[in-house]
Amino acid sequence: MNEKAKVITSAAIKGGVGKTTISFNVGCYLARQGKKVLLIDLDHQASMTSNYHFNDTQKVMSDMTEIFADAYDTSIKDTKIRPMKIDENLYGLSTSDSLDKSGNLFMGMNSGVFVLHRYLNFIGAKDDYDYIIIDTHPDFNLATENAIVCADILLIPIQGSSYSFDSILKMQSKYNELQKSIIDINGNSYVNAQIIYFGNLVEFNTASSHQFIKDMQETDGFVGYLHKREAFVSSEKKYFVLDYLNNKMESASKKNTKSAEKEYTRASKAYTEISSQLDNLCKAFQQLG
Numbered sequence: 001m002n003e004k005a006k007v008i009t010s011a012a013i014k015g016g017v018g019k020t021t022i023s024f025n026v027g028c029y030l031a032r033q034g035k036k037v038l039l040i041d042l043d044h045q046a047s048m049t050s051n052y053h054f055n056d057t058q059k060v061m062s063d064m065t066e067i068f069a070d071a072y073d074t075s076i077k078d079t080k081i082r083p084m085k086i087d088e089n090l091y092g093l094s095t096s097d098s099l100d101k102s103g104n105l106f107m108g109m110n111s112g113v114f115v116l117h118r119y120l121n122f123i124g125a126k127d128d129y130d131y132i133i134i135d136t137h138p139d140f141n142l143a144t145e146n147a148i149v150c151a152d153i154l155l156i157p158i159q160g161s162s163y164s165f166d167s168i169l170k171m172q173s174k175y176n177e178l179q180k181s182i183i184d185i186n187g188n189s190y191v192n193a194q195i196i197y198f199g200n201l202v203e204f205n206t207a208s209s210h211q212f213i214k215d216m217q218e219t220d221g222f223v224g225y226l227h228k229r230e231a232f233v234s235s236e237k238k239y240f241v242l243d244y245l246n247n248k249m250e251s252a253s254k255k256n257t258k259s260a261e262k263e264y265t266r267a268s269k270a271y272t273e274i275s276s277q278l279d280n281l282c283k284a285f286q287q288l289g
């Protein structure tokens with residue numbers, strides 16, 4: 001069978017670089033373009049889960065913690081855990097803080113890194129969705145390894161400061177280690193993602209941000225960057241960032257004052273920039289994997 005879903009795993013060594021923000025907003029953007037998208041939260045801090053706005057029942061019924069809860073797959077054979085609808089074309093699997101403890105159960109078991117793969121097969125997700133986007137915790141724990149094993153594309157957000165180049169090297173060496181350790185009987189690795197880098201939180205017009213962009217453009221796999229934009233903070237946990245900016249433009253255009261005009265211009269600039277960068281990122285997904 002021809003599996004259609006492209007699996008994108010967002011990972012980084014550091015927290016606070018925009019993994020969750022980018023995963024959620026790219027998912028919303030693709031869904032608005034008519035693609036069927038599944039978001040999977042595998043970070044036990046559950047930030048993406050709170051973006052779904054699920055009620056308690058929906059949270060329990062889509063909680064990935066149950067899938068990682070036992071080492072012998074009975075959890076997958078009988079599970080009722082399913083993606084729940086967030087919005088048109090957009091579905092989510094959530095998480096809870098106990099996901100963090102599940103790694104211990106699989107200690108020393110090679111099969112522990114294939115739990116997510118088996119669950120996605122079980123629910124037929126690869127035939128059902130166009131894109132599966134997985135958010136992870138900033139370390140190489142068991143859940144992150146599961147997400148990387150499933151990935152066609154490994155999306156690594158890089159924070160816009162020169163120091164972050166260190167994190168590219170660290171990430172590459174972690175990835176190489178994992179690739180060497182998860183191999184089949186013939187020595188072929190199960191880890192075969194294309195790595196792409198996406199700049200985030202880039203300051204406007206500073207010497208170090210110019211240098212960052214220049215260096216990133218020379219880095220293999222670099223596909224674009226987002227500026228540091230207040231809209232991401234204000235829309236966090238509430239909306240898709242482009243909806244937030246649209247609302248701002250609409251409410252500003254109803255008023256007829258100088259400050260409303262300024263607000264309109266600011267929101268419209270941010271809208272144009274963010275949508276064009278999200279578009280670049282989605283084009284890169286289409287070309288890869």
Ligand SMILES: Nc1ncnc2c1ncn2[C@@H]1O[C@H](COP(=O)(O)OP(=O)(O)O)[C@@H](O)[C@H]1O
Binds near residue numbers: 015201
């Ligand atoms: N481009 C951006 N501009 C401004 N704030 C951002 C941007 N991207 C992310 N943020 C903010 O930075 C914080 C960390 O982002 P988050 O996506 O939670 O990072 P991570 O998932 O890597 O820990 C959040 O408060 C988020 O709203």
Ligand SMILES: [Mg+2]
Binds near residue numbers: 020043136
């Ligand atoms: Mg996060």
